[in-house]
Amino acid sequence: MSDDWIKGLPEAAQSYLENRRLDEVECIISDLPGIARGKAVPASKFARMKHFHLPDSIFFQTITGDWSDAADEDGFIEKDMILRPDMTTASAAPWTGDWTLQVIHDAFDRQGEPVPFSPRNVLKRVCALYEAQGWKPVVAPEMEFYLIARNLDPARDIEPMVGRSGRPAAARQSYSMTAVDEFGPVIDDIYDFAEAQGFEIDGITQEGGAGQLEINLRHGDPVKLADEVFYFKRLIREAAMRHDCYATFMAKPIADEPGSAMHIHHSVLDRATGQNLFSSPDGSESAAFFHFIGGLQTHLPSAIAVQAPYVNSYRRYVRDHAAPINLEWAQDNRTTGIRIPISEPEARRVENRLAGMDCNPYLGIAASLACGYLGLMEARKPSPEFRGDAYAGEGDIPRVLGQALDLFDEAEGLHEVLGADFARVYSIVKRTEYEEFLQVISPWEREHLLTNV
Known part of the structure; x- marks a missing residue:
């Protein structure tokens, strides 16, 4: 060589x-x-x-x-x-x-x-539509995952990895540094592997679940960041197996614990000037900012099948369990599906909190950007900013995969952005998986229906 x-x-x-x-x-x-x-x-x-x-x-x-x-x-x-x-x-x-x-x-x-149904090509297609308008999309993904005990039996419940204290519940304290220390050897290897691969981690925190961690990546080009999430999933799995445990990116691996999301932060820059389109010259929210939010509110229900791709994905959308149940938007409110983090005008961004960590990172980011793009092109207006606890309201997103796929199949505008061939192949594959799932009889059915109906 x-x-x-x-x-x-x-x-x-x-x-x-x-x-x-x-x-x-x-x-x-x-x-x-x-x-x-x-x-x-x-x-x-x-x-x-x-x-x-x-x-x-x-x-x-x-x-x-x-x-x-x-x-x-x-x-x-x-x-x-x-x-x-x-x-x-x-x-x-x-x-x-x-x-x-x-x-x-x-x-x-x-x-x-x-090839139109290759996930990386789908994301490149969406980014090219932004570029044709003179825009540069910017994203920052957050990755949530669980470190769990080895599990070789699908019939057995998943259990959190036991950390150095020997107490699984010790790792359930959100943002606790002690909880992070529970898994120090695994985290050390994650850092070492990431450094060898040239990835910059913006931070690792303990989330609300036992053994649940979150890694934040710095903002940047959507394709580059999707590549990093794609690489990171493998990297984290390999680091976990070095320490006799598994890393899982299932949306809802443990019944009584919060689910795992891939929150996606978005902003859009003017390619010529580098200015954030979400902020006006005086620093206030721009029309483009509201149109992007309106696009997410309008089109995300049809894109949920891409951001929540499995039957397990919908177990995450549970009221008061850290995952949104609707498409309300608000400033600095983690109960809404669309959150606006606190930031300076030049860093103003929109956070989509619906995508699960089980989604393909290329497709999850592509679908989110596609909804925002449609909002920009259609000049969609969002609902008024939500005030209060969004869990108190009604849910307005699909609750099962079959319903989500029905909405996806009807979304011609979304298909035009993501690509018609991709939409066709994706729907067929996911419906095949759904039919496979429906052939399986669950323990709940055997327990409660066997002798009672």
Whole structure:
């Protein structure tokens, strides 16, 4: 492998490989759930490769490993896609036994066109619509997750990881530094892995659940931040397994604990001036600020199927359990689905609190930006700012996946932004998963219906 090739890598990757021999490169791409698919190749071979191939069927597979009938008119022939590396994403895989890099790839068809149902391409499509208007979207995701005890039996309840005190409930104190210290060795590895990969963590806090943590990332380009969340999910899982526990990004892994969200902060800049479109010259809220909120209120119900992609996702939307149940908006109010954090005018932003941590980061961010974009283009006006406890009101978001998919299928405007082919494939795959779920008889049904009905 030539030194020139190595010198073209991002700085963190170069530092990771300094005075070391690169053994392997993992060529990866996100599927619809956000699982890394791809191939591991010797470094010497990767240096000679311009692209590699994977079948398009990786986007038709359900979370259970079964297949949906989402192929196009050519049928399920598993056509090869052309996957080209984005070398700006080259990143260490510091948990491996040898010296390995990961590189995220983009998917193209034989005509060189982006594959429309590849999640990274969906997000790029939405960002391009902003750019065509002279706008630059900026996001900052927050990642919530649980550290749990190893669980090899699906019939067994999930339990929090036992920290150094030996008391699982000791890690239930929100924002407690003592609770964070419970999982110090895991967190140390998360920091070490993130540093090796060149990621900047804005902070780690203890959330309200036993063993629940939150990592905040600095604001920036939506595709770059989605790449980081995609990488972070794997990084955190690997750090946990080093310490005999699992990390889970399920929206609601434990019945009596809060769910895990991926809150998304948004702002939009003028590409020419760098000014925040959400603030007027005098520092007050602009019309664009209100239109973005109006877009979220109008279109998020149709996008919930993307931001809450599994039957488990809807167990998170429970009154008074740290997750929103409606689309009210307010300044500095964590009971509303749309929150406006305290900030200076130049940093004014809108926080979408509905997305679950189980969503694909590319698709979750794309859907949120798409709703805001539609609001900007349609000059949507939001409802009046909410005052008080939003949990006291009625819920106005879908409560089950089937209802969410019905709304998604009817949302022609959202399909135009995300891409019609993506919308078709996504709906078919998710309905296939939903049908699979409906074939399973739950313990609740056996307990309460077996002899009582």
